[in-house]
Amino acid sequence: MTLIRQQDFIDSIADALQFISYYHPADYIRALAEAYRTEASPAAKDAMAQILTNSRMCATGHRPICQDTGIVVAFVKVGMQVRWETELDVVEMVNAGVRKAYLDPGNVLRASIVSDPAGARLNTHDNTPAVVHVELVQGDKVEVRIAAKGGGSENKAVMRMLNPGDDIVEWVLKSVEGMGAGWCPPGMLGIGIGGTAEKAVLLAKEALMYPMDMHELKARGAADFIEALRIELYDKINALGIGAQGLGGLTTVLDVKVLDYPTHAASKPVAIIPNCAATRHIHFELDGTGRAEFVPPNLSDYPDVQWHPAQDARRVNLDNLTREQIREWQPGETVLLSGRLLTGRDAAHKRITEMLARGEKLPEGVDFTNRFIYYVGPVDPVKGEVVGPAGPTTATRMDRYTEAMLDKTGLMGMVGKAERGPQAIESIRKHAAVYLIAVGGAAYLVSRAIRSAKVVAFADLGMEAIYEFEVEDMPVTVAVDSRGRSVHDIGPMEWKKRIGMIPVRAM
Numbered sequence: 176m177t178l179i180r181q182q183d184f185i186d187s188i189a190d191a192l193q194f195i196s197y198y199h200p201a202d203y204i205r206a207l208a209e210a211y212r213t214e215a216s217p218a219a220k221d222a223m224a225q226i227l228t229n230s231r232m233c234a235t236g237h238r239p240i241c242q243d244t245g246i247v248v249a250f251v252k253v254g255m256q257v258r259w260e261t262e263l264d265v266v267e268m269v270n271a272g273v274r275k276a277y278l279d280p281g282n283v284l285r286a287s288i289v290s291d292p293a294g295a296r297l298n299t300h301d302n303t304p305a306v307v308h309v310e311l312v313q314g315d316k317v318e319v320r321i322a323a324k325g326g327g328s329e330n331k332a333v334m335r336m337l338n339p340g341d342d343i344v345e346w347v348l349k350s351v352e353g354m355g356a357g358w359c360p361p362g363m364l365g366i367g368i369g370g371t372a373e374k375a376v377l378l379a380k381e382a383l384m385y386p387m388d389m390h391e392l393k394a395r396g397a398a399d400f401i402e403a404l405r406i407e408l409y410d411k412i413n414a415l416g417i418g419a420q421g422l423g424g425l426t427t428v429l430d431v432k433v434l435d436y437p438t439h440a441a442s443k444p445v446a447i448i449p450n451c452a453a454t455r456h457i458h459f460e461l462d463g464t465g466r467a468e469f470v471p472p473n474l475s476d477y478p479d480v481q482w483h484p485a486q487d488a489r490r491v492n493l494d495n496l497t498r499e500q501i502r503e504w505q506p507g508e509t510v511l512l513s514g515r516l517l518t519g520r521d522a523a524h525k526r527i528t529e530m531l532a533r534g535e536k537l538p539e540g541v542d543f544t545n546r547f548i549y550y551v552g553p554v555d556p557v558k559g560e561v562v563g564p565a566g567p568t569t570a571t572r573m574d575r576y577t578e579a580m581l582d583k584t585g586l587m588g589m590v591g592k593a594e595r596g597p598q599a600i601e602s603i604r605k606h607a608a609v610y611l612i613a614v615g616g617a618a619y620l621v622s623r624a625i626r627s628a629k630v631v632a633f634a635d636l637g638m639e640a641i642y643e644f645e646v647e648d649m650p651v652t653v654a655v656d657s658r659g660r661s662v663h664d665i666g667p668m669e670w671k672k673r674i675g676m677i678p679v680r681a682m
């Protein structure tokens with residue numbers, strides 16, 4: 176019989192979450208370093224260099240890899256020979272660990288969880304509750320696999336009850352093409368096959384908790400049907416040409432993990448959950464001897480990649496930029512932004528557009544005339560920082576507000592991540608505006624370009640408040656130019672054609 180003490184369990188959960196907030200798993204770093212080495216698309220290679228540089232900075236600075244520090248998901252397997260010394264249940268203990276980790280003053284993490292999701296959506300302020308799956312198993316240990324899952328990648332999860340005769344590969348390829356870049360590739364896909372609807376989704380999530388080993392698998396060859404399926408999916412998904420951040424390139428996925436389970440003869444449930452550039456998970460066991468220990472990676476395991484802006488990058492001053500100047504910008508071009516930038520994301524956009532619809536004036540300090548807005552919800556600063564990690568959030572969610580923002584506020588441009596939908600692109604073209612992307616998963620690197628930050632409106636929205644940032648040489652890429660041309664259409668189509676494994680349909 177093993178005795179597990181409450182504080183050991185809580186401290187282990189908290190330590191694990193702090194650890195993964197700034198250390199990528201070693202297998203992810205190895206796989207990304209290899210993908211970086213072989214990438215032939217300059218735009219995708221540049222994005223990977225930013226993610227690798229950011230990763231090393233986070234490892235040395237002990238600050239989050241991404242401003243979205245995730246929703247906590249834990250798979251807890253409790254041995255049947257385990258006894259607990261606690262007055263809490265397992266879920267309460269996990270939540271106590273989450274609270275401790277996310278409120279740690281030395282490396283404060285962003286609280287992203289809202290209660291009442293269908294209604295008021297109020298932030299719980301300590302990132303609880305976690306999503307916890309507890310299973311009773313044979314043995315005398317407690318085994319935990321825990322992740323801090325990014326919202327952008329979780330939002331792209333898909334599940335389908337296929338017919339037994341349907342082709343899984345065909346459905347996965349179609350689904351991945353439909354996901355766009357909001358899941359911040361390069362990352363990995365977890366695929367669950369079989370069971371029932373909810374079992375397939377759980378399998379897909381659990382599959383993401385295992386280390387990447389695609390290179391080893393390809394080297395030794397598939398030993399069974401599932402391994403052969405993983406290789407086929409890995410090769411064909413990468414042949415779609417989506418590339419890092421959807422810019423077009425050779426690597427979209429670093430691995431594809433598949434778990435399966437017996438199912439009903441009439442069913443073939445399949446679920447896909449992507450994991451992003453901020454892949455954060457860890458595995459530990461408790462055997463009654465105390466809290467878990469986590470060994471930091473050796474910095475020599477990180478590739479020697481130091482991102483620097485391209486020599487020929489266009490430098491612009493946001494404070495005196497004109498609409499004539501932005502007309503010259505081309506899709507895929509790198510731009511370094513300096514000057515003042517307003518921020519805002521979902522809740523701020525909703526409030527602004529409601530105020531505009533009622534004919535109300537926007538708050539003082541919120542004048543978008545010929546300005547740019549950055550879709551971001553930063554981490555709170557610590558230890559003299561101006562702002563914590565502050566990477567972009569998915570722009571697609573702001574599409575519904577884009578026409579009103581461009582038409583009624585004088586806004587000239589937007590900075591976010593991932594592609595825009597057809598309506599937003601049409602608005603950008605109509606108003607001769609521009610949409611730029613920063614790299615998702617390079618939040619600490621991006622935040623180094625922010626020289627000052629102050630909240631100018633909607634302070635009650637917390638991380639969703641409107642800030643004014645003063646930036647210097649903030650690296651972005653032109654994603655939709657003033658003529659409505661999108662790099663997320665042009666890039667993947669070009670690379671799919673170059674790779675030549677999958678036929679390209681005319682647009």
Ligand code: SF4
Binds near residue numbers: 241244328329566617
């Ligand atoms: S890398 Fe992208 S999807 Fe992942 S947590 Fe960060 S912003 Fe979200």
